[in-house]
Amino acid sequence: MIKCSIAVDIGASSGRLIAGYLENEVLKLQEIHRFENKLVRKGTYFCWEIGKLFEEIKEGVHQCHRLGLQPESIGIDTWAVDFLLLDEKDQPLTDAVSYRDPRTDGMIEEVSKLIPKERLYSKTGIQFQKFNTIYQLYSIKQNNPEVLNQAKTFLMIPDYLNFLLTGKKVNEYTNATSTQLVNAHTKEWDEEIITELGLNHEMFQEIQMPKTVLGTLREELVSEFGFDMKVILPATHDTGSAVVSVPEQEDTIYISSGTWSLIGVENTQPICTPDAMNYNFTNEGGMDYRFRFLKNIMGLWMIQEVKRNYNSQYSFGELVELARQAKDYKAIINVNEDRFMKPENMIQEIIASCLATGQLAPETPGEVAKCVYDSLAASYQEAISQIEGLVGRTFKQVNVIGGGCQNELLNELIANVTNKEIHAGPVEATAIGNLSVQLMALGHIEDISKARTIIKHSFEMKTYLPSKNQM
Numbered sequence: 001m002i003k004c005s006i007a008v009d010i011g012a013s014s015g016r017l018i019a020g021y022l023e024n025e026v027l028k029l030q031e032i033h034r035f036e037n038k039l040v041r042k043g044t045y046f047c048w049e050i051g052k053l054f055e056e057i058k059e060g061v062h063q064c065h066r067l068g069l070q071p072e073s074i075g076i077d078t079w080a081v082d083f084l085l086l087d088e089k090d091q092p093l094t095d096a097v098s099y100r101d102p103r104t105d106g107m108i109e110e111v112s113k114l115i116p117k118e119r120l121y122s123k124t125g126i127q128f129q130k131f132n133t134i135y136q137l138y139s140i141k142q143n144n145p146e147v148l149n150q151a152k153t154f155l156m157i158p159d160y161l162n163f164l165l166t167g168k169k170v171n172e173y174t175n176a177t178s179t180q181l182v183n184a185h186t187k188e189w190d191e192e193i194i195t196e197l198g199l200n201h202e203m204f205q206e207i208q209m210p211k212t213v214l215g216t217l218r219e220e221l222v223s224e225f226g227f228d229m230k231v232i233l234p235a236t237h238d239t240g241s242a243v244v245s246v247p248e249q250e251d252t253i254y255i256s257s258g259t260w261s262l263i264g265v266e267n268t269q270p271i272c273t274p275d276a277m278n279y280n281f282t283n284e285g286g287m288d289y290r291f292r293f294l295k296n297i298m299g300l301w302m303i304q305e306v307k308r309n310y311n312s313q314y315s316f317g318e319l320v321e322l323a324r325q326a327k328d329y330k331a332i333i334n335v336n337e338d339r340f341m342k343p344e345n346m347i348q349e350i351i352a353s354c355l356a357t358g359q360l361a362p363e364t365p366g367e368v369a370k371c372v373y374d375s376l377a378a379s380y381q382e383a384i385s386q387i388e389g390l391v392g393r394t395f396k397q398v399n400v401i402g403g404g405c406q407n408e409l410l411n412e413l414i415a416n417v418t419n420k421e422i423h424a425g426p427v428e429a430t431a432i433g434n435l436s437v438q439l440m441a442l443g444h445i446e447d448i449s450k451a452r453t454i455i456k457h458s459f460e461m462k463t464y465l466p467s468k469n470q471m
Ligand code: LFR
Pocket: 011, 012, 078, 079, 080, 081, 082, 099, 237, 238, 239, 258, 259, 260, 262, 296
């Protein structure tokens, strides 16, 4: 049996288990299980089906073994900011409410009354997004204080899944920073902020770094699978794992392209200046205490919703093709407006936004898709000029990683709009970053720079140059 590690990578629209192992310094991947993830309405909230996600992870582990692979370790990453609160019997007190739920409307303003924005930013370096954990917790404090009174343990989504695997309760660092409660300078929970919000300090767990071997499987799981394995902390925030696998950092701006587009650079120090705050850049904690200085752009969520609103009549590939055919239509909307976070109907929202800005409304699926792609590219360009201004230098190339890097039209548009060379790949950046950290913890890869060299040699990248025949 081939020995491997398993990356569990769960995004907002799908999850996957990918097995990986090194063969002559080349990282080999094998997808072993893929499943859907989506928001479901439970009572008045939009939630994740956390129990189902755990069942899918178990199914994937069984499948790995059936395929003749022997996992030495497993590591989980998911989106950030969402969490569960457990009672004294370690039972969840609520469903796993999603960050897209409107329960946080108005909470940035409420929290700002207690902690001025400048102070919060200079301490944490984290962007102001209404869905951050801090605002979710504050919304619970205002509307369901009894839940917080009973809460003994705060675990983020991957922390909770790790708890189900091992019985150990810790908060992994990269994901913890997305709460806006971790101090960017001490890299620990910021006790002052927690006190000023009136939250209970005790529920926060010890912060542990990626590469930590958390433990082994609970006994019931060892009997169920018929084997044990190590549970290792990768960067449990998916974007943290994705950025581990950006092969070249020099002269490069990355775009981690999925449900969100995360655009930025890797730094060794946080930039918590008023300018960075005003442009709403974030300094998320990364591997080896590096920082991801980046901006959230609404991303492919918009096209996922457009597809859903057309009752999935067109595939993503077909929408791209239709957008290419709609080459005479052009309208640019501000994709980062709150109205696109969770609209009733994305197509109607796009039309309304075009009309409100005095532009022709898209009339066909191709025009709607073209508007989304053009607008995303325009938003990337704006973020790039902000990054260049904030860090005081220009960058030669853009490396698009993640599922979205397979969208050739979008890559061409980015090349044209930014006038930079675009490198696309790896597609499975998040799983690759997750696996690399596990392989480091197991002693198979020395460090992150060695991991990046291996990644560069193991996966194909495509290059797109700016063209004169712009769409
Ligand atoms: C991407 C991501 C982003 C985070 C958003 C919400 O999947 O993790 O980094 O801002 O989802 O958690």
